[in-house]
Amino acid sequence: MIAKQDTDLLEASETLYMLNADYIVRKQCEARDDYYRLHNTIRKEFNELLSENQVLHSEKRLLHSQLENLNTQIQEKDLLIAQLKSQLSEDR
Helix, strand or coil, rough: HHHHHHHHHHHHHHHHHHHHHHHHHHHHHHHHHHHHHHHHHHHHHHHHHHHHHHHHHHHHHHHHEEEEEEEEHHHHHHHHHHHHHHHHHHCC
């Protein structure tokens, strides 16, 4: 109310308002930049982890396949050992 009557005070209050408005807009822009920077960092890390997960999953499938092959070989060897033991006991 006093500022409306005093032009110097009115001008000073308008200047403060404009300075604060610029500050608020600047802070909003900084917040938006921070958000996009964080979002892009998270997306990049997520994609890297997703890629790493796919590689590890492929390695797991390969190791599982190798394990199955080894188990098959063991079963074949066990069968051969059983046959040889049977032949050995028949020869005695």
